[in-house]
Amino acid sequence: MLRVAGLCVARGGRRLVEGVSFDLAPGHALILRGPNGIGKTTLLRTLAGLQPPEAGEITGAEEAAYASHADGVKAALTVTENLAFWAELYGRELDSAVLTTFDLAGLAERPAGTLSSGQRRRLGLARMAAIGRRLLLLDEPTVSLDAASVARFGHWLAEAHLGGGGMAVIATHIDLGLEAPALDLSAFRASAEAAPAGGDEAFL
Numbered sequence: 501m502l503r504v505a506g507l508c509v510a511r512g513g514r515r516l517v518e519g520v521s522f523d524l525a526p527g528h529a530l531i532l533r534g535p536n537g538i539g540k541t542t543l544l545r546t547l548a549g550l551q552p553p554e555a556g557e558i559t560g561a562e563e564a565a566y567a568s569h570a571d572g573v574k575a576a577l578t579v580t581e582n583l584a585f586w587a588e589l590y591g592r593e594l595d596s597a598v599l600t601t602f603d604l605a606g607l608a609e610r611p612a613g614t615l616s617s618g619q620r621r622r623l624g625l626a627r628m629a630a631i632g633r634r635l636l637l638l639d640e641p642t643v644s645l646d647a648a649s650v651a652r653f654g655h656w657l658a659e660a661h662l663g664g665g666g667m668a669v670i671a672t673h674i675d676l677g678l679e680a681p682a683l684d685l686s687a688f689r690a691s692a693e694a695a696p697a698g699g700d701e702a703f704l
């Protein structure tokens with residue numbers, strides 16, 4: 501169970517949203533919505549432990565994997581080598597069914613650096629399946645994907661990941677066909693007060 505209580509997140513020394521609370525039970529997903537710049541990415545980064553919260557509590561996020569726009573694909577390795585690398589990093593053996601699930605079987609021996617952006621994105625999502633983490637934090641996972649790939653990914657998420665007791669928090673403007681509640685961060689926009697010194701300028 502992921503529990504978020506009274507969370508406030510900041511970026512570049514500025515508070516973005518505050519008072520965000522939700523519980524996520526195994527087998528469930530939450531869709532993050534809100535206009536560009538409201539703080540969806542920053543909230544996901546905070547849940548992933550990549551930056552500390554300004555205030556509030558996060559529990560149950562220990563087994564999380566974060567997938568961002570920079571999808572962690574290694575250009576010089578083949579598609580299979582990339583997936584095997586990530587699986588091993590998380591102490592798992594690569595199940596070759598992952599290649600089929602994400603329509604990568606025909607590209608298995610291609611160096612990842614030669615993939616199109618949609619193919620590379622499919623590889624980044626296949627990585628999420630290969631590492632087997634319980635909580636997926638997905639930032640615009642369907643960018644560059646064609647309609648068939650969006651549907652395939654939505655199906656995997658619902659049937660394999662959530663169906664197997666996993667959880668997901670997903671920032672997306674696209675309908676993934678999931679039965680999942682949406683949380684619009686607009687309702688939690690922080691008042692104009694500045695964050696305390698020591699924000700995350702180091703990420704600039």
Ligand SMILES: Nc1ncnc2c1ncn2[C@@H]1O[C@H](COP(=O)(O)OP(=O)(O)OP(=O)(O)O)[C@@H](O)[C@H]1O
Nearest residue numbers: 511512516535536537538539540541542543703704
């Ligand atoms: N490295 C950074 N340093 C300072 N400010 C940043 C940095 N990265 C993002 N921001 C700012 O923080 C705010 C929140 O950005 P964030 O990426 O979390 O929003 P978002 O809701 O995910 O937006 P989008 O829908 O455009 O992806 C924005 O105003 C953005 O300009």
